[in-house]
Amino acid sequence: MKIDWLKPLLGHPGPFATVYIDATRANEAGDREVENRWKGVRRTLRQEGAPDAVLDDLEEVVLRPTRVGGTHGRVLIADDTGVLVDRVVKDPPALTKGSWGPVPALLQAARAADESVDYVRVVVDRQGADLTWSVAGGHLPYAEPESVEGGHDVINKVRTGGLSHKRIESRAEDSWERNAEAVAAELERQAAEYRPELVLLTGDVRAVPLVRGALGHAIADRVVEVPGGGRGPGINEAAFESNVADALDSFRERRREKVLAEFRQEQGRESGAVTSVEDVVAVLARGQVKELVLADEYGQDAALDGRSLWIGPSPMHIAATKEEIQDLGVTDGLEKLPATVALVRAAIGQDAGLTFAPEGSVELIEGVGATLRWADEGTPREVAATMSGDDARLRGEII
16 A cells, blocks of 8 residues: 655654544534544643644644534644545544654554545536546545536437437537546546546436546546446535545555455565565665555554564654664664554655455564565565464464
8 A cells, every 4th residue: 555645754854743543423413522632642642742733724624514414533633734544434433533753653544544545526418517536645535626628519318200300319429428538638637647546437327427437547547437427416425435445445445455466476476575574674675665564453552562673763763672773773862662653664664555454364473564576686575374383473472
């Protein structure tokens, strides 16, 4: 999963406020419920030393509705320059919480990255389309819809006979095609800027295939048709949003399985993947990591949550002990961080992705692994876990 939108955090010295809040607004009292949750977090952050200016910036954003239906959470990270990250996560936290410290709580932000999908929702009819973008970079999932009109106004066929009827019918179909081409051209123009992973296409049954057919292969290959949407009245919004949620869930699963399948394959070859904290730290320090793989239970009181690693000023300064990082020639700016934070920080710094692995999906020693961009003689080599100690580490236990 892409976590490059977290990279700007590395350029900020901190300290940071991290908020992980239940943003659900289930009914008319929803605004008040979110406000009450925020008040509790604000008190905690103030007690930990967060200045009022940072808290005020967060409050302005937290109380702004997400326009997302159903239960969901929200992750925000801020410093004295303002709110740096604001992302919605599918599942709300069991307990709303906030922290103020020298580094942001990157694991919560990483979970938001794991769940988020960069996509555009395209709702079409025979005149044009409404485009709604959900892209990374700290924004909420939905920007305001942008309308694209084709400009060709012979929309409906007429039920009359003769040559005149055929002429009008032909003009109508030509208008639909030209309008679809205009929508496709604008979609491709915007896609070149926003680079969506997924295009959700819905609307008029005649317009949908016309728009899809007018797209170039690069965008057409990312299209998933979603039933139930439309530009006009009479749409069952609840049913349509459920279809959208299903399409996003299916995409997340495909995206995750693609990474995990590669991890299993490369692990079998004993060359293109590593596992265990020691080995993953080694390849992170060398800039070899393509995708960091963490056991899904991290952040939920798993064993690694209590472990620490050492870092230096550069994101690739990472080691298991202070002595090891000093052996790398790093003596200034050393800091001891929770292992998950240090691992995610190093992954962000080398443009690696991040995937959370469900229990039983892959074999992970100590609950952490990585696929590699390249390997050489200095790369740790993986062997099958056969001894009892390895079995324990596969379960994520510290031994």
